[in-house]
Amino acid sequence: MTRNSRPGARPRGGDAPPATGRYPAPMLHLRMITPADRTEDVVRLIEETVGAAHLAVLPGAARIPAGDVVLCDVAREAGDALIGRLRELGIAERGSISMEHTDLTLSTRADEAEAAAPGEGADAVLWDQLTDATHEESTLSLTYVAFLTIATMIAACGVVLDNAILIVGAMAVGPEFGPLAGFCTALVRRAPRLVLRSLVALLAGFAAAMAVTVLFSLFMDAAGLFSRAQLEGARPNTSFVYAPDWFSFVVAVLAGAAGTLSLTSAKSGALVGVAISVTTVPAAANAAVALSYGDTGQTRGSVEQLLFNMLGIVVAGTLTLLAQRCFWARRRTGPLFSRPGPG
Incomplete structure (x- = not known):
């Protein structure tokens, strides 16, 4: 293992940086159980959210409560606003919204989403989590x-x-x-x-x-x-x-x-x-x-x-x-x- 290949080390010298020119940033991972009649609204909301990436939909995968499972990653600075809109759709009452911090996300799309989201993740407040x-x-x-x-x-x-x-x-x-x-x-x-x-x-x-x-x-x-x-x-x-x-x-x-x-x-x-x-x-x-x-x-x-x-x-x-x-x-x-x- 080279000096620069140890975990957490950033590339120096001739090491190639990520394609976006940014280093991988941690994201928020959201997992939602959505009623079938709300899934399209949720998907549309995530698709329109600047800072969201890696959207996946598992139709009918949830059993208790019954519904679809929707997964996505979102930049921390866009997380609170997205969760607020999801609550307005009634997902917390009729389904569920789970959130966890990812330590590392290796993805050009994630880098682009994090760069597009306004503000800095370190300054963002996740009010529901707080x-x-x-x-x-x-x-x-x-x-x-x-x-x-x-x-x-x-x-x-x-x-x-x-x-x-x-x-x-x-x-x-x-x-x-x-x-x-x-x-x-x-x-x-x-x-x-x-x-x-x-x-x-x-x-x-x-x-x-x-x-x-x-x-x-x-x-x-x-x-x-x-x-x-x-x-x-x-x-x-x-x-x-x-x-x-x-x-x-x-x-x-x-x-x-x-x-x-x-x-x-x-x-x-x-x-x-x-x-x-x-x-x-x-x-x-x-x-x-x-x-x-x-x-x-x-x-x-x-x-x-x-x-x-x-x-x-x-x-x-x-x-x-x-x-x-x-x-x-x-x-x-x-x-x-x-x-x-x-x-």
């Missing part, structure tokens, strides 16, 4: 509460020991960004049930995590591992968790914008950076430990820090989604459905 993902992340499940509780207990050790490494680790473990993103998405999409679901996950999750952490703190104190002197002593590395200021809000706003962009662009790696940028879990942990010792000053400051951070994330996340929706609303009125015939 709603579904945040709905799942906003579920008050045992796993969610367990992760949040464990993260809060790790942070409790960090604040008592004034250990920044434990604080960063707890931030990375905490799953609280999911419900916060769900809340932002619900506000933008005007989905009151998702708003309630996200609020319940946030409030009940943090309440449970802090209650368990209070008991954990009392146990650690009885075991001689925690002490009030450690909590109230000099803590240069972690005192910020109970001293909210405008810098805390600014960082939360920036982190909220970055986290929302990482969700909408499918760049989940950025979420780790978001998680270790805000002090929601450490603030909850410090509040719980302080409460176990009756330190109302630190408890109050920590709760304020927690709320300050959540407010900043929600404000930034909501504004980011509104800006993206405004941008892509213009794209949907553009030439996405103007191709004269099948390609």
Whole structure:
């Protein structure tokens, strides 16, 4: 295997580029079950969609529900508009629409479709996918509460020991960004049930995590591992968790914008950076430990820090989604459905 033939390597020098002059781009693969009386409408819609390719129809292949199976690939930047039109045809109610990301599509037709679609795939927002993902992340499940509780207990050790490494680790473990993103998405999409679901996950999750952490703190104190002197002593590395200021809000706003962009662009790696940028879990942990010792000053400051951070994330996340929706609303009125015939 040559140096340039390893997986993921781009051609250099004398290696031949793709015929279109573009490198293969990942596409969205759509699989639909359509009622027989809607198949022609669906096929026509896909044929007219700029950015669509590889259309296939399997008449009568579906059994539950009965109907035809329609397959196609579409550029990410054209995906949301196409799915919206399919929903208008009632395919989601009478059949089904499934979507998955393809890691690689080797096809000249796919390269041409991706080039023809307006905008960049990395900027595109798939609203139905975002709603579904945040709905799942906003579920008050045992796993969610367990992760949040464990993260809060790790942070409790960090604040008592004034250990920044434990604080960063707890931030990375905490799953609280999911419900916060769900809340932002619900506000933008005007989905009151998702708003309630996200609020319940946030409030009940943090309440449970802090209650368990209070008991954990009392146990650690009885075991001689925690002490009030450690909590109230000099803590240069972690005192910020109970001293909210405008810098805390600014960082939360920036982190909220970055986290929302990482969700909408499918760049989940950025979420780790978001998680270790805000002090929601450490603030909850410090509040719980302080409460176990009756330190109302630190408890109050920590709760304020927690709320300050959540407010900043929600404000930034909501504004980011509104800006993206405004941008892509213009794209949907553009030439996405103007191709004269099948390609």
